[in-house]
Amino acid sequence: MTDEFETQLRRALRPVDAPEGFTEKLMGRLPKAEPANPPVVVVALPSSRPAAPALRPTRNFVLPAALAASLVAAVMLGQHMGQLRDQARQQREIAEGREASRELMQALRVTSQKLDMAYQAVTNPPSTSAGEEENPS
Amino acid sequence: MPDSLLTQARAGDADAFAALVRAHQGSVFSIGLRMLNRRDAAEDLAQDVFLQLYRKLGDIESLEHLGFWLRRVASNLAIDWLRRIPYTSTQPLDEEMQVPAQEHPQDPLMDRELARLLNELSPPARAVMLLRYQEDRDLAEIGAMLDMPVNTVKSHIKRSLTTLRARMIGARLVDCEADETKPINREKLP
DSSP: OHHHHHHHHHHHTOOOOOOTTHHHHHHHHGGGSOOSSOOOOOOOOOTTSOOOOOOOOOOOOHHHHHHHHHHHHHHHHHHHHHHHHHHHHHHHHHHHHHHHHHHHHHHHHHHHHHHHHHHHHHHSOOOHHHHHHHSOO | OOHHHHHHHHTTOHHHHHHHHHHHHHHHHHHHHHHHOOHHHHHHHHHHHHHHHHHTGGGOOSHHHHHHHHHHHHHHHHHHHHHHOOOSTTSOOOTGGGHHHHTOSSOHHHHHHHHHHHTTSOHHHHHHHIIIIISOOOHHHHHHHHTOOHHHHHHHHHHHHHHHHHHHHHHHHHHHHHHHHTTOOGGGOO
16 A cells, blocks of 8 residues: 555656756856866876875965055054144144244333333423413413 | 766866756756745756856766755755745645646546645655655665754655545545535525
8 A cells, every 4th residue: 555655656756847948048047157166187196206295276465465565554654644743733832832922022021111101200290380480471 | 877977067068067957957846846836936946956066066076976966955945945935835736737747647636636735744844755756765865965864754754655645535535525515406405
């Protein structure tokens, strides 16, 4: 009974054909899909020679080195630009300080002159009575 | 099929690769069709499997390994697709899927019914049954393909056979009842 049923199952599950043009459709898609691991070519060496070390794929170090050099140069340039900016700011602050000092000295000098004039005016007032006596009406 | 075909395909010979595809496309497509129950999905799955094969040709050691690899990838990919898109058991059978069964003169209706009932099994059980009865693989190979212990494969087959047989009997009983009641017109009964 089981064998008969299994035979029937095998017959019912017979493989079916793929749709027409299946292979052509697939082959049309192949160029887009590059083989990830192409076949390895094995070269037989004479048995007397010692086995050569396995070849390793060479890496291209040019690009990483250039990238690293660019990064270092960019960092150094940034530091240098920062130093220049600090120096310029210090010089500007010194110049502004000197200018402020000069203006303060000028203000003190003017104030001192004004005070001298006021002091002179207070200590030596003009004699108005003598003039009145010279011109009697 | 000569082993040199595989070597040529690995070396980049497109014709050799096409010959390999033609030799295995029916098997891969059938696994997809009976797992996914849709012809368009089965074709997509088979295309996907062969594209993967093209990328992995360097890993294929022999023609036997090729057959094993294709069945393994097709089955597992179908189970994976079914986990994501449950588009099998509730959908009707594809019209074209029934054609091959009709070619058998013995009992085409029963063959068709068996193929339909197979879709009611769980995806792993269905894959086991397909690899066993469609691809005619032994239990150890099925276990290796589906990453399943041999005892699990055995129990899947045993349970699936019991279920299928019971449902076949049930389907026949339903048909008999329908045939018996059909000529009776209840409205005209007194």
